[in-house]
Amino acid sequence: MRRILVSALLLAALVGLGFYCYDAGRAYDLLVDNHDITLGENTYSGERDVNVILDANEPLEMAPQDTMVSTVAGKKHTITVEILDENYEVVETVTGKFTLKDPEKRFLSIPAFLGKNTEWIIENPQKQK
Amino acid sequence: MKNIKNFLEKAGWPRVIIALFLLALFVIAPFVEVRVDASISDTLVRFGMNGVMVLAMVPMIQSGCGLNFGLPLGIIAGLLGAVTSIEIGIPGVLGILIAMAVAVPIAVILGWAYGLLLNRVKGGEMMIATYVGFSSVAFMCIMWLVLPYKSSNMVWGYAGKGLRTTISVEGFWHQAISDIGSFQIGDFFYCPTGMFLFFGLMCLGMWLFLKTKTGTAMTTVGSNPEYARSSGVNIDNMRTISVILSTVLGAIGIIIYEQSFGFVQLYMGPFYMAFPAVSAILIGGASVHKATIMNVIIGTILFQGILTMTPSVINSMIQTDMSEVIRIIVSNGMILYALTRVMRVKKS
Amino acid sequence: MTKQSKFSKSNLSHLLAANAVPIVFILISVIGIPLSKFSPGYLIQEMLVRLSRDSFLVLSLLIPIMAGMGLNFGMVLGAMAGQIGLIFISDWNIVGIHGMVLAMLISTPLAIFLGWMCGAILNRAKGREMVTGFILGFFMNGVYQLVVLYGFGKVIPVQNAKLVLSRGFGVRNVTNLEGIRKCLDNLIPFEISGISVPLATFLVIAAFCVFVVWFRRTKLGQDMRAVGQDMDVARSAGIPVERTRLISIMISTVLACYGQIIFLQNIGTMNTYNSHEQAGMFAIASLLVGGASVSRASILNVFVGVVLFHLMFVVSPMAGKHLIGEAQLGEYFRVFVSYGIIAIALVLHAWRRFKERERSRSALRGEAA
Numbered sequence: 103m104r105r106i107l108v109s110a111l112l113l114a115a116l117v118g119l120g121f122y123c124y125d126a127g128r129a130y131d132l133l134v135d136n137h138d139i140t141l142g143e144n145t146y147s148g149e150r151d152v153n154v155i156l157d158a159n160e161p162l163e164m165a166p167q168d169t170m171v172s173t174v175a176g177k178k179h180t181i182t183v184e185i186l187d188e189n190y191e192v193v194e195t196v197t198g199k200f201t202l203k204d205p206e207k208r209f210l211s212i213p214a215f216l217g218k219n220t221e222w223i224i225e226n227p228q229k230q231k
Numbered sequence: 232m233k234n235i236k237n238f239l240e241k242a243g244w245p246r247v248i249i250a251l252f253l254l255a256l257f258v259i260a261p262f263v264e265v266r267v268d269a270s271i272s273d274t275l276v277r278f279g280m281n282g283v284m285v286l287a288m289v290p291m292i293q294s295g296c297g298l299n300f301g302l303p304l305g306i307i308a309g310l311l312g313a314v315t316s317i318e319i320g321i322p323g324v325l326g327i328l329i330a331m332a333v334a335v336p337i338a339v340i341l342g343w344a345y346g347l348l349l350n351r352v353k354g355g356e357m358m359i360a361t362y363v364g365f366s367s368v369a370f371m372c373i374m375w376l377v378l379p380y381k382s383s384n385m386v387w388g389y390a391g392k393g394l395r396t397t398i399s400v401e402g403f404w405h406q407a408i409s410d411i412g413s414f415q416i417g418d419f420f421y422c423p424t425g426m427f428l429f430f431g432l433m434c435l436g437m438w439l440f441l442k443t444k445t446g447t448a449m450t451t452v453g454s455n456p457e458y459a460r461s462s463g464v465n466i467d468n469m470r471t472i473s474v475i476l477s478t479v480l481g482a483i484g485i486i487i488y489e490q491s492f493g494f495v496q497l498y499m500g501p502f503y504m505a506f507p508a509v510s511a512i513l514i515g516g517a518s519v520h521k522a523t524i525m526n527v528i529i530g531t532i533l534f535q536g537i538l539t540m541t542p543s544v545i546n547s548m549i550q551t552d553m554s555e556v557i558r559i560i561v562s563n564g565m566i567l568y569a570l571t572r573v574m575r576v577k578k579s
Numbered sequence: 580m581t582k583q584s585k586f587s588k589s590n591l592s593h594l595l596a597a598n599a600v601p602i603v604f605i606l607i608s609v610i611g612i613p614l615s616k617f618s619p620g621y622l623i624q625e626m627l628v629r630l631s632r633d634s635f636l637v638l639s640l641l642i643p644i645m646a647g648m649g650l651n652f653g654m655v656l657g658a659m660a661g662q663i664g665l666i667f668i669s670d671w672n673i674v675g676i677h678g679m680v681l682a683m684l685i686s687t688p689l690a691i692f693l694g695w696m697c698g699a700i701l702n703r704a705k706g707r708e709m710v711t712g713f714i715l716g717f718f719m720n721g722v723y724q725l726v727v728l729y730g731f732g733k734v735i736p737v738q739n740a741k742l743v744l745s746r747g748f749g750v751r752n753v754t755n756l757e758g759i760r761k762c763l764d765n766l767i768p769f770e771i772s773g774i775s776v777p778l779a780t781f782l783v784i785a786a787f788c789v790f791v792v793w794f795r796r797t798k799l800g801q802d803m804r805a806v807g808q809d810m811d812v813a814r815s816a817g818i819p820v821e822r823t824r825l826i827s828i829m830i831s832t833v834l835a836c837y838g839q840i841i842f843l844q845n846i847g848t849m850n851t852y853n854s855h856e857q858a859g860m861f862a863i864a865s866l867l868v869g870g871a872s873v874s875r876a877s878i879l880n881v882f883v884g885v886v887l888f889h890l891m892f893v894v895s896p897m898a899g900k901h902l903i904g905e906a907q908l909g910e911y912f913r914v915f916v917s918y919g920i921i922a923i924a925l926v927l928h929a930w931r932r933f934k935e936r937e938r939s940r941s942a943l944r945g946e947a948a
Contacts, residue, residue, distance in 0.1 A: 116684060119680070119684065120681060120684040120685070122677075123673065123677040123678070123680045123681035123684065124671070124673060124677075124681055126677045127668075127673035127674055127675055127676075127677025127678045127680075127681060128671065128672060128673055128674075129672045129673065129674040129758060173674075175673075175674045175675050175677070176677075300710075348926065351926075351929075351930050351933065352925075352926055352929035352930050352933055353929075353933050354706070354929060354932060354933055354936070355709075355925060355928065355929030355932065355933075356929075357707065357710040358707075358709045358710050358713065358925050358929075359922060359925045359926055359929060361710070361713065362918055362919075362921045362922035362925055363922050365918040365922070366915060366918040366919040366922045369911060369914045369915035369917075369918050369919070370915050370919075372911040372914065372915070373908060373911045373912060373915065376905065376907065376908060376911070377908075506717075551729065553725075553729065555724075556721050556724045556725050556728065556729075557721075558721075559717065559718070559720060559721030559724070560718065560721035560722065560725070563714050563715075563717040563718035563721060564718055566714045567700065567711065567714050567715060567718055570704050570707055570710060570711045570714065571700060571703040571704045571711065
């Protein structure tokens with residue numbers, strides 16, 4: 103009886119591990135965007151050069167109004183945005199954490215993020231057009 | 232009803248299933264726009280091409296050496312004969328005879344050495360045969376590069392030395408034997424009577440041999456070694472003779488194959504060639520210990536029939552090319568069935 | 580009576596005979612390495628990589644040998660199971676170490692099933708396990724192709740269109756494993772004087788070795804050794820012979836499955852239809868080169884064998900090129916050696932078994948030895 107119980111627990115643990123791996127390992131392509139954007143009443147401009155670093159990826163060097171793609175694994179991430187001046191020196195660093203919840207929302211608006219808008223991860227605005 | 236049951240038991244389910252499958256394919260063929268006459272012709276040609284190599288399995292099975300996975304050894308002898316014949320350059324049936332004349336002595340020597348080896352390893356012959364076959368093909372790969380053949384039909388163009396991978400026998404003895412007495416009906420049906428005559432000759436020879444004193448001694452060695460020993464038969468000698476015979480038939484077989492196929496395939500060509508022959512004889516009803524000429528004929532027809540019909544019919548049916556996969560499954564499945572059947576016989 | 584010194588002639592010749600194969604390979608390497616003009620640093624790095632990549636597969640062969648099943652040619656089935664797991668995670672786009680672990684988790688049930696099937700078939704072919712396993716490998720290759728070339732896309736849903744052939748179903752010839760490439764190797768980064776060492780992989784291999792050593796001491800392990808020595812004696816001692824043999828093959832198949840995944844994560848790409856075929860052949864050749872026989876193999880044989888075999892493998896083409904002017908010759912040479920070594924090992928094993936049987940038979944007959 104005990105053996106069956108132990109085997110069942112072990113099996114459950116392995117299945118759980120499987121689901122965890124699926125979750126944590128699933129790779130997503132995220133659109134990182136530096137365009138002007140209007141969310142509700144607020145408008146944010148993407149006029150600055152920024153370096154965007156997601157987790158431990160290579161920094162994305164973005165010009166104003168730029169869009170780039172980055173691949174990440176799992177749902178929870180950290181984001182670091184380095185704002186650059188005309189000489190491409192870092193003047194300000196903003197960090198944050200985010201969790202990917204909605205499968206449709208894969209569009210990261212950097213201006214919105216810098217503007218501290220909580221809804222900075224949205225659906226791709228191009229799609230709605 | 233009882234007769235059918237007996238027949239099924241004797242024939243064995245796999246064989247019956249395969250035969251029915253083949254029949255079904257032939258019946259379906261016209262409905263999927265596959266020409267039946269072309270199919271029958273192809274099957275007949277392939278039957279002739281492969282028959283002798285399947286026949287080569289018989290001596291070693293009968294003498295208890297198991298399935299001859301080392302057939303590549305004989306094939307190599309045949310390749311050497313074929314290549315030498317092309318080097319000499321005489322066309323037609325004479326060219327084939329020259330090829331055989333060169334191949335057979337080589338096959339005898341190789342078979343003798345191979346037989347000596349197998350005699351030292353009784354019980355593990357099949358696995359060793361496989362790897363001896365593989366090793367010799369790999370070894371010959373080196374040799375084909377190095378041997379001093381010069382004929383421009385055979386060597387690489389720019390270097391001038393080293394044999395090509397595939398050598399055409401067009402212009403030499405392509406279909407030299409097949410064409411003897413052959414006839415053509417319409418555009419699609421070609422019957423290579425010559426090959427059948429030759430195969431029939433080989434079968435007759437084998438049948439007669441098995442009836443001689445040596446032949447029966449060989450069979451006894453395989454089915455009842457103790458009795459053979461007490462009758463004064465030298466087991467090792469008989470086994471060696473069977474191996475030599477098998478190797479020689481393999482050499483002749485590949486030459487017949489090539490004259491029909493049109494190409495001599497060197498390097499890794501012969502690597503897997505034992506397997507179709509093994510499958511064919513097993514499909515024909517042979518076991519690891521016993522094989523008859525009937526097994527050879529039935530097995531080759533069934534096996535080559537499946538090989539010919541499956542691609543054309545199934546491809547036309549489902550619009551996909553499944554032939555390779557089906558071939559692998561059928562041929563290896565047959566061998567598996569035979570290998571696992573041994574236990575049942577021993578238990579009863 | 581004088582005491583025989585340890586280095587007496589018979590002892591030395593016995594030592595040489597027992598280890599003939601590794602010695603021959605050491606000779607080949609000693610001759611070949613200078614001929615190939617490879618630098619020591621390059622060779623050391625290559626050997627480290629190959630050790631980390633191939634050892635697991637070779638280690639999976641130890642348990643069937645222990646149980647008297649000979650060389651497990653059926654390990655190809657485990658490799659196929661692992662590859663199917665990898666196809667799935669590539670389809671679902673799971674990356675990194677999570678991807679690799681998930682692949683292992685998914686393919687385990689399949690590997691267990693295939694191992695069970697293989698073991699059951701081998702039990703019906705006692706005395707011919709190796710040939711049967713060999714042919715079973717080919718047969719399952721056909722079934723694998725049936726599933727992967729025709730099933731995926733039609734019967735088994737595939738989300739990622741990049742994996743599928745242009746005709747709409749069937750997996751492509753080359754499956755890109757970029758997502759999990761070196762995920763285990765680089766898990767713990769480690770470098771000595773410019774040579775990077777895949778530490779995590781070696782830790783896994785070490786854990787496996789510990790497992791093998793521990794397993795030999797368990798009851799199941801002892802049972803297997805008894806079955807390997809003599810099936811009838813084991814049966815009369817009450818050991819469930821068939822079940823023990825079956826379990827040994829099942830364990831080996833699952834381990835081969837993991838071994839193939841580890842192998843492929845190092846390479847980073849998978850030849851969907853070819854990768855598994857080579858796995859069995861090279862693993863068995865490596866084990867035999869290391870001095871193992873069909874009836875006896877140790878962990879030392881595994882590592883020595885992998886190094887020697889791969890040394891020969893890497894060195895031959897270049898050595899052939901510099902010696903004769905044709906790299907192709909070197910390549911054929913290493914193919915020949917790979918098959919030849921298995922042939923020699925099989926011959927030696929069968930010959931020894933045959934001699935033993937002869938001896939016991941003549942003892943029964945009462946003849947003078």
